[in-house]
Amino acid sequence: MQTVLLLSMVLLALAIAGCLYRVLKGPSIADRIAALDTIGVNVAAEVAVAGAYTQSTAYFELVLLIGILAFLGTVALARYMERGKVLDAPDDSTGD
Amino acid sequence: MLQTIQPVIEWIAVLLILCGALLSVLSAFGLIRLPDVYLRSHAATKSSTLGVLCVLSGVFLYFASVMQTASMNILLGIVFFFITAPLAGHLNGRAAYRSGVPLWNGSVQDELADAGLSGPPVSFGAEERRNDRAEPPGPEED
Structure with a gap:
């Protein structure tokens, strides 16, 4: 059973390596953002399997944390690519 | 009764984890091979979401059967990934289209x-x- 868990960890690491290829080579920024999002999701899964492999519950907060960070990073990068800025600054011309 | 079905539940959990890892490998393969960012979004979003959901469900079952603890963090993570992974893919595709890829x-x-x-x-x-x-x-x- 531990062997299958270890095999799953190796497969997830292979998936992360494949996404890393797309991050390095991707012709447009959107390719890199999509690959980085997939890397974040796969890292969260890898951490969960590592928690099952070591039979320790200490990793489980990390799964949620990595997921939130990957999602926020993807949203920020996509907005930056689309509009050139991440946050909408308050407009001074409206007079408030 | 519980003693007899516990190995079965453990094997189901481990097989779920293995299926999720295989789906992640397929997603990375599609991400490498497909020709376009809009086509790569399919691989990067759909199968990756299914893979991480399988892995997290397997880990939840594994801990519920081995350590007798139902981890609420994993359940929250399942719900969170189920919502946010397609949303991030959609945002990325829209931004790619509007920025002229x-x-x-x-x-x-x-x-x-x-x-x-x-x-x-x-x-x-x-x-x-x-x-x-x-x-x-x-x-x-x-």
């Missing part, structure tokens, strides 16, 4: 081009396809 040459349809949105600069051959579609439909399409 070209479509693949073999793309057969661009519905947003008819909607009058400022689309990407059309790639090779897409211009004449648009002209073809602008013509009145032939009698064979009836």
Whole structure:
């Protein structure tokens, strides 16, 4: 059973390596953002399997944390690519 | 009774984890092989979401059967990934279209081009396809 868990960890690491290829080579920024999002999701899964492999519950907060960070990073990068800025600054011309 | 079915539950959990890892490998394979950012979004979003959901469900079952603890963090993570992973893919695709990433040459349809949105600069051959579609439909399409 531990062997299958270890095999799953190796497969997830292979998936992360494949996404890393797309991050390095991707012709447009959107390719890199999509690959980085997939890397974040796969890292969260890898951490969960590592928690099952070591039979320790200490990793489980990390799964949620990595997921939130990957999602926020993807949203920020996509907005930056689309509009050139991440946050909408308050407009001074409206007079408030 | 519980003692007898516990190995079965453990093996189901481990097989779920293995299936999820295989789906993640397939997603990375599609991310490498597909020709276009809009096509790569399919691989990067759908199968990756299914893979991480399988892995997290397997880990939840594993801990519920081995350590007798139901981890609420994993359940929250399942719900969170189920919501946010397709959302991030959609945002990325929209931003890619609006910032002008070209479509693949073999793309057969661009519905947003008819909607009058400022689309990407059309790639090779897409211009004449648009002209073809602008013509009145032939009698064979009836």
